[in-house]
Amino acid sequence: MLVYCTDYHCSNSVTLMADQWSDDLRLSDIGPRFVCTACGKRGADVRLNFNWGIRGPIGGMGYRVLSDA
Numbered sequence: 044m045l046v047y048c049t050d051y052h053c054s055n056s057v058t059l060m061a062d063q064w065s066d067d068l069r070l071s072d073i074g075p076r077f078v079c080t081a082c083g084k085r086g087a088d089v090r091l092n093f094n095w096g097i098r099g100p101i102g103g104m105g106y107r108v109l110s111d112a
């Protein structure tokens with residue numbers, strides 16, 4: 044799945060394996076759990092990566108997941 048920073052000035056994005064999420068967890072529930080490691084903004088736009096190659100992951104960037112969200 045693709046995780047995008049919701050701050051368009053930042054535009055950080057990362058590709059993650061969706062396997063770590065349970066099937067009953069909706070994307071709208073996952074997004075708020077992310078914090079952008081590039082700009083620190085909380086929340087992200089999460090999408091399933093149906094279209095590989097449109098926009099790949101950016102090296103050296105990523106997201107950490109809030110454990111208490």
Ligand SMILES: [Zn+2]
Nearest residue numbers: 048053079082
């Ligand atoms: Zn960001």
